[in-house]
Structures are given as structure tokens and as C-alpha cells.
Amino acid sequence: MARIAYILLCHKAPDEVIRQAERLTAAGDMVAIHFDARTPRADYEAIRAALDANPSVTFARRRVKCGWGEWSLVAATLQALKAAEEAFPRATHFYMLSGDCMPIKTAEYAHAFLDAEDADYIESFDFFASDWIKTGLKAERLVYRHLFNERRNKRLFYAALQAQKRLGLTRRVPADLQVMIGSQWWCLRRRTVEAVLDFIRARPDVMRFFRTTWIPDETFFQTLVRHLVPADQIRTRTLTFLMFSDYGMPVTFYNDHYDLLLAQDFLFARKISPEAHELKARLGTLYAATGVAFSPSNEGRSLYRFLTGRGREGRRFAPRFWETESSLGRERELMIVTCKKWHVAKRLVDRVHAVTGLPAVAYLFNEEATDLPDLGGIQATLEKRTRHRRALMRMLFDHYGTDRLVICLDPSNIDLMQDFYADRSRTRLLEIQCRFSDDYLAGHAQRVGLAGPRTPPEVLDRLLPTIRHDMVFESDRIRDAEFPGFYRIDEARPPDENADALAGFLSIPPHTAREIAATDYLFDD
Template sequence: MSTDARTQTAPLGVVMLCHTALHRAAQVARFWLDANCPVVIHVDRAVGADQMEAFRKDLGTHPLLRFSTRFRCEWGTWPIVAATQAAAEQMLAEFEQVEHVLLTSGACIPLRPVSEMTDWLAQRRDVDFIESVSIGHAPWIKGGLSEERFTLHFPLSWKRQKRAFDLLVDLQRRFGIRREVPRPLQPHMGSQWWCLSRKTLQGILAHPKRARYDRYFKRTWIPDESYFQTMVRIVSDRIESRSLTLVKFDRNGRPNLFYDDHLQLLRRSDCFVARKIWPDAHRLYDFFLSDHTTREAPIDPQPAKIDRYFELAAKQRTEGRAGLYMQSRFPLENSVNSKTAAPYSVFCGFQQLFGNFDFWLGNITNCRVHGHLFAPEKAEFHGGATVYHGAISNSAALRDYNPRMFLANLIWATRGERQCFSYNSRDNMNSELNWFMATDRNAQISVISGCFILPLFRGEYKVDDVLGHIGWLQRREQEFISILQSKWTSADIRVWTLAEFLQSPQELLSQTVRAAFPDVRFSDADMPQSRPLDGFEEYLAQLRNLGLPPVLLQDYKR
């Protein structure tokens, strides 16, 4: 290397492990080289000769560019570590001014100007940035192997020989075969992507017991996430247990891909490098491999700033979005999410006790209030609509095919506006729907029990067998109330008997409405008047004399 090349060398060297999307790797390598950072590239031996030749031609010649000895690198196997060692040794041997070595992949991309990173590292010359977590405190480990990664033998490829791999693990467990961890090593794990000081990297590569340690790690599982993370603990004077490369993993332990629509998210992270970038994310490559990333003042990388976005995405992926039911995203049956997308109110008995209750409630709340959505004849949408938001029909046949989804789809299609509707035992209720609402945290269910008799008392409809019909309605309401009073319910439940409610109807009605609409203000003069109940007590007595005790109205007295 010429003297001019030496004087221009930046104190940061970059090792790149590449195996796919070589055109993108070449683009990133040129970015590092233009910033005078030495680059040593390892290309997987699985890459064909033609591709390798095209890659070399694409990069051209540069005094700071080197290619290291090639290894065939399979996921989770020792050659990944061997390739890293070879490239790192070449970096230290040929570029004496390098003070920190950054390990990256061909799918990594710098998010900030190289000068910011080199200035930042210059203030931390003896600091090693590597995620190194004790094996007993690494909660992200996937695959059922934690400490056993270091105490069992793993001579087989998990990717190519899964059945044999699992069989060998089972046999070692069964016969109590265990390996001893060489002293003084204490197994640590962490991200494969690190930035180590020259002193520490030399200490690892030139360690007097390296040959023994290498033999040991060759038979551990996924050594690329444990070799340097463990070795650094016996040679480094100062470790910051974090990676300067932003890497996010899904619930299966696979790295998340970053796409063009993650541009602003990556900018807000303030990280120096990110992985893993989709090869066709043209906006990301065009933006970050340019001068657009220059900042007014250098700041520390803060990957935690975007953690909440990934946590939310992971939660939606595993639990679904609250209230959204679709072919590709069906919420878990016992998810902690609400079963619907927004709060709603169910009023049982209010329409029978108060005249035009839905009209009154709509007026004071400025909300569209439905009638009986589950009436036997049809769904009574607000204003008598035959088709409501979300192309939901008022057809009873369509609704009753899947009542739960009818309700969930209605709430989803109208989220942002609280839905209110009446419900009683004459409606097409069933236990599945009742349990769905009772266990929905978005539901507010208010019940005045026994009001199902009032339409019959007033003669609003006729049936041939009055006693049988009332007995049927009473059993249905009893079953509904028993569900609401179950220990499994999570809805906001209020249940009164008709006698209890009539003791202070205006106060209880006001509390119920304000629980759903806390900003609504109305006076006692605005309260609806209950419909006359003259002769109702005698009607109940007549039912008892005919052999039907009205259980839910047994405490009714005027």
C-alpha cells in the first residue's frame, strides 16, 4: 500500500460478509471507500465464479479494498466465524491506522455520514461495542436451546439435516453427554454485528489459547452469535454491551427486513448502520448513500427510539388488530385485545321502559342510535337504513348466519363513532353472541331485568301461548344475566331489576349515559319519562296465579 493511501486511511475499517445481492454490496462498499474507510470483503464460496467476477469488476480497483479468503458459510455454522476471523486478520495486518473494525453484512446500510461515526468513535478509542449478554440473561434465544448450545455437540447442519440434528440432540440428552466449557470462558451471546477496537480484536485473534477455543466453538450451535461475544469478555478492558448496527428480529428470531416505507423510521433511529435492507429498497439506498443524511449536530445512536414501533408491529402480528377479522389476520380466540374495534353500548329493557328511548339518547349524545339490531324480523339500523356502513345489510338471515361477525364488522366499519343499540330476550340472541359481548372489553352492557314482559302487558304484540312465551323470554334473560355475572366477563356490566331501577330511574339512567358519554351534559328536565305502569302489579299477580312465577320481577312493588 502506498504512503498516500496510508495517510488518507480513516481510523475505521469495515469488514463485509456478502453472499447475495452483490450489486447492493458493491454500492455500499463504494460508499465506505469514498469515505477513506478500508474495506475487506468476504464473499461466500457458494457464489459462482461468474457472479464473483462481475462483483469484482463492479467494484474495480481501490487502494483501500481487499478480498479475504472465501469460506462456504451455512447459517449457524463455524465457517461464518472463520470468515470473520480471516477478514479481520487481513484488516489489521494491512491497515495499520485502523483503530476500530466494524463488522457488517452485504445487506447493511450506513444511516449517517461516515465522518460522524469516525468522530464519535475517536472519542471512544478503547471502547468495544458488542452486544454481549450472559447466557442466563438472554431472553431472545429461540429454538429451545440455551445453555445446551455450549454443553452439547453440534457437528451437523440444522438447515440441511434437521431430523438428524434433532435426533443427535435427543440422544445426547438421554445419555447425559455434556461438554465442558473451557476455562475461563463464560458463555455470552448477542448480535453478530459488532465494532471492536484494534487492541481487543488483536487480543482475540492472537490469544495464546485461541486454537483450543476455536476447536470448542466449532461444535457449538450458532457460534457467530457467541464466539466474539464470549471472547471479548476475557480480553477487553471496556465493553459497551450494544451493537452500533440496528437489527430487529421477529417473534421467530428472523431479522426484519427494512423497505422503502421505513425511511422516516430509520432516520429517527439516529443509528449509524441498519440491517437488513431489502435489495429493491431503492429509496433507502438512494437517500442514505448520499449527502442527505448530514445533521446539524452529531448525536448518540438511539435505537430504543423506534423499539415501540416494532413492539406494536409484533403485537399486531401475533394478536391481530383489535376488532379486525379478515382472511389473513384472524385474532386469537383468547387474545388480550378487545374483540371489537371500538367501544359500544348495549341497552336491555330501556326501550320497553322509556318511550322513544333511542330517539332521546341520540338527541342528547348527538350520536346515531340503533333500535334492536338483533330483532327477529331485521336489524333495526338508525333511521331505518337497509344497508349500513361497511355494506352491512339489515337482513336477519345474513345477520344470523354469524351474529358475532355482524356486530364486529359493524363496530369496525363505524369506529370513531360510538354505536348504541337495544337488546332483549325477544331478539335473536344466543349464548355465543352473549359470551362474545360479555367478554369484550369494549362493551358497555346495561340491563333492566324483567322489561321483556312490558310489551305483552301493553298488548303491543299477541301470542297464542302467553304463559309459554313469557316463560321462554324469562329463561333467555336469566341465561343472559348469568353470563354477564360470570367471573369471565370483562365488559362494563350494569344489571338492575325493574324494581331497583324504578327507585331512582333518573339517577341510574344519568350514570349509565355519562359512563359512555362523559362529556354529555343534561338536566333532570331533559330526562325521558317512563311509560305508565298502572295495573302492572296486578298483571304479575295474574301470571303467578296462572302458574308462572315471574322470577325476575318477584320484588316488584308499586
């Protein structure tokens, strides 16, 4: 009968880790734990104190400080995998889990499932031929060396990448490997794990290659398993049910998802909400149960797409759709350009896009006619865009396949600026200071409905100082808000001075910023 050693990677909630390990081992399985070295030592010691006496639990010999996209995630997995392979000689399968995973079948069902086929379960698609990577870097993950963390040191990450591109410092993939890609959540047989561990001891060149590959947890095991195991013994799928929203974030499961999860043809699911206490209790009880019959219908993903699609149109389930995962995302950068002269801001962001390639959207919360992609109806009206502004921004980031986006806002939209600054994303603001002639202010008064073609000159004379004062007030209000990452360029300044502000705002080299700032028609009326 199958005996499973779970490779548990976790970085928080020590009490939940303890309960998860106790639940899994109570059903006769084993657990090897790697607890992120970035977490407090006291949390790790609490886990050790609770589980050290359990013979079915072992710990990675060395704790690794983990970072998303880094080799450290693979290193942590290998530490736990080696510990499990040594401590549990009776384990027949090794199954990767995170602290956010929960079983959605019984242990009895899981063992029978693994006994039914002599196979490894791991997503393993051709890196170059498949469309597994939807957005962002692709070949660059492999052919360049990545020494910095993109989330913690974004500027250094991209500076190093651009330097390698300019200097032609590409590298070759190890000649005998076909690089594969897929989910990091796998279940491998014992002989496969032993073959992988033997391979990495014999091939330091492969280890050097993957240590500086970007997001190697999606390629390392996927490539080595395909290299070492006959294709007919690999099932190119994961046994852990997970979904991503249409704007790129993992879907989180809550108490009312119990029946949906049990209906999926998988053994575990992630991510379970930390607040879903009832769901966790029910799934924990389920894992230890016997004699439970399951009839997987596997409709989870299609049902999710249907319900969220209706939510976008405001027909049903809309509040839950927009409230869930409402943050733009900690790893994303939103750069806001604000200017009362909309044509000046539009010229600037058009020039930024032309020179840097950064996607830019002008005045999407101010102009109904702003050119936007079809995002399922959320972009249809200004009222919808404003009401669901964070969801709209998430979908735009995903549509353009970027973590950096430039938008324009009118200076009166300080409420939107404050909302975006309150998000976990990295937000910066650039104010464009312009000079306003009386003729321009008169035209502005007509555009916003304060005056018409037949308004008497004496009425305009009284109105224009008020309009000018309002523009000064909006600018002062932005300054008084003391937004971090605030920059300003001014029509009256020379291009070199404006270039300094642009370089900081856009995180671009000074010479590139000068090229943008030197646009000779930028401030023309």
C-alpha cells in the same frame, strides 16, 4: 480520527456489494469482503474485477461455504478480519456488516462517535444468567457437539443430539471462560482485534470447542472480548439498528422508513429491503454528506410494537402487518393431520404430544373453541384465523418456541392445505382413514345441521349415501392433489403398519411411532 475497516459478509447481489464498498471507501474508510463460497464463482469474480484496483478494499484469502448456525459464519468473519488487520494498518476500528446493512448516519458522525469513547461495542450477556435466548436450545448449544446443520440436515442434527443425551456425552466449557452471548454485529477497536487474533492462535482448545458449538456467531466474539477486555471498556450494545417481529423474524425496512431510521441512536441498520431503491439511494448520499445534525429520539422499537399491536386488532395498519414476512419460514416444519372423525385426530395428536413433546393444535380453523394462546386478537374468530392463517401459524411457532408444529384440519380444508404447501416451510400431511357406520353418519348429519333429532328415518336413509360419498370425495381430492410428504394410517391396518407411516410423518424413531400407533382407544367412537 477514527478510521473504520468494515468486515463485510455477503452472499448475494454482487452489484449491491460493489456499490456498498465504493460508498464506504469514498468516505475514507476501508472494506474487507467475504463473499460466500456457496455463491456462483462468476458473481465473486465480478466483484473482484470491479474492486481489485481500489486500495481501500481487500478480500478474505479463503472463501468459506457458510450455513446458518454453523462455525462457518465465524470462520468467514475471521478470514475477513485477518485480511483487514493485515491490509489496513491505519484502521482504528473494525465494524461487522452484512450485505443487507446501510448507514443511517454520515461518515463524519460515525467517526466522531467512535472518537468520543475508547471502547468496544458488542452485545455481551451472560449465556446462562441472561434471558437473551428466548426459545429453542440453550445449554445444549454448548455441552453437546454439533456436527450437522440443523436447517439442511434436521434429522441428523437432532438424532446426533439425542444420541449424545442418551449416552451422556456432555463436554465441559473451557474452564477459564465465561460464555457470553449477543448479536453478531459488533464494532471493535484495533487492539481488541489483535488480542482476539493472538488468543485464537494460542488456544486451539477454545477453537475446537467453538467449532462444534451451535450458533457460535452469537457466542464466540462475545465471549473472547469479555475475556480479554476490561469491563469498563465494553459497551454492551450494537451500533447496528435491527428489530425482530413478535413472531421472531427480522423486520425489513422500506422506502418510507427513512426518517424513522435517522432518528435511531445507531450508525447502521439492517435489514434494508432489496426493493427499497429510493431508501438505499438516500442513505448512500447521506453517508458522504458533511455538517448534518442528528437528534436521535430512539423510538423505533416502541413505535413498531404500537403500530403492529393495533394491526393485530384490525384497527390500523393491518394489511401491511399481515403482508410483511408472510411466509411461515423456510426452516420450519408444519405437520398436518386430517381426519373426518375429529375425536380420532385429537386423540392422535394428544398422544403425539404426550410421547414426543411436539406442540399440537387441533382443528384451529374449524372449531371456534379450540384452545389457543392470546396472540393479540388474531385468534379471536375463525374468520380472522383463516384470513391471516400464515401470520397466525408464525405466531404459534414463536409462542411454543419450536420449529416443528402439528395441527389438525378437516379434509374439506384442501384450500388451506394447498396454501401451506405453497409456503417455503417444510409441510407434511397425514390422512387418518376411518370406517363410518350409519349411526356415526347420522350423528354427523345432525352436528353439521343437515339433519335434526326429528328427521324421519326415510330421509336419513336417502341422505346418508350422499354424506358418505362426500367423505370419499374429500379423501380422493386430497390424494389427487399429490402433496409431497403425504402419509396415511388406516383404522383397518395393524399398529405396526400404521407406525411406519407415523415414523415418516413425524420424523421419529420406529419404536416411538409404534408406541403411538398402539394406542388401544385411538379409533373408538
